[in-house]
Amino acid sequence: MGSLKNQLAYDFKVGYISEELMTIEVNEFIAKKVGLKSKIKVTYEHNYLPIVSPYFTPDSVLITGNDAMIKSINTLEINYADITVQDTVFKKRININEQYPDIKVEPTHVDYMIKSAVMTEGSFTIPVNIINNKNDIATKIIPSEVEVIFNCRLQDYELIKESDFNVVIDYNSLTEDYNLVTTDVEVLSDRVNSVRFSPQQIQILVMR
Template identity: 25%
Template sequence: METITNSKDNTYIWLAEKGTYDLKQQLGQMVDIVSVKPDTLVLPYGILSFKKVPVVLKSKVNYASGYDALYGVKIRPDSVKIIGAEQEISKIDFVETIPFDLNEVKTNINEIVSLELLNASERLKLSEENIKITAEVEKFTEGTFEIPITILNIPNNVELNYFPKHIKVVYYLSLKDYKNIKVNDFRVECNYNDISKTEKSFFVPKLIVSSDKVKSARMKQNKVEYIFIK
């Protein structure tokens, strides 16, 4: 069949006036072609390619009071391949799931959720149409410790006093791990270098948590005042 190639727009244009003979050859001599409508076909084309992009979970998961997931919601696979014309897939940086909401969650999450390509050509394909969403849901609780403050990098010729000497830390973790958490899993540090060349009259303490069993932790105080001793 006769075609016109438009390389700028990546299209083939088929014209009936030039392609009717080829049609008749394929249909056979017993068929008489009177007319062809439409008389022009515009066929887009492109170099078939693929691109790996991350999956974005479009969800709202609300846990019941006293429940949570230590490691949050996991998705598998966390990325997929988009297959299609190179020009089209180059504009896509991620793929979203369909909206997925759960409320008052108390048990483990194990769901299959579909993916969608918003505002994309129907010619594009995904290597996976669905992903798996999982989460280990447990009972959670809070605990508190009084953590001693450590002052770092004090020069030998400098003496100072600071207050308070301890800061209360509130931490949040799975109930089953509560008895395994110790004071030594937390450190509160202040750095002399942070105030040595300033006129600040206080340190800003930094909380360091060494246990991966703690989902979150916070200090009840964010200033440590000090005075120099002459």
């Protein structure tokens, strides 16, 4: 009783204390770190293409809220108006609290980053090479060359050479006299953004 009086202001008096138990419902709050997932539509114009996939900075946040709600959340999906890219760098600050008002989010804002460049295409005809043919067993490759079409930044175009691509087949993988092998193009330059090639499969005849 004395302890309770000490916690009250001087103009308050304790008139009655009930011995009955009182039940108070308390919601348990927990916190955990979750990643961010973009639901933002991005369109590129004027030959701009992404150098890397758009990303958030930071890429994760700390969320706090009702126990059951927080446990059910593994990522936060972030929405924003459609974005049209017409420059090399796009940065937009997004308020996450506005999208998730029922939980506490730290930090409350993140930056959505888009890095792009003006891109162009080029092509080379690359010969198919067979490696590990130690006994020099005769083989016939159909076709013997692969057309590789590459995509790169405009300023890097003149720096990319035929030697930056390689089409290799390991002889040890040829188990039959007739083999149909999936084409695999090795890219040796980090200036190349993407490639496509034709044909998708190569026939190898082994003259055992």
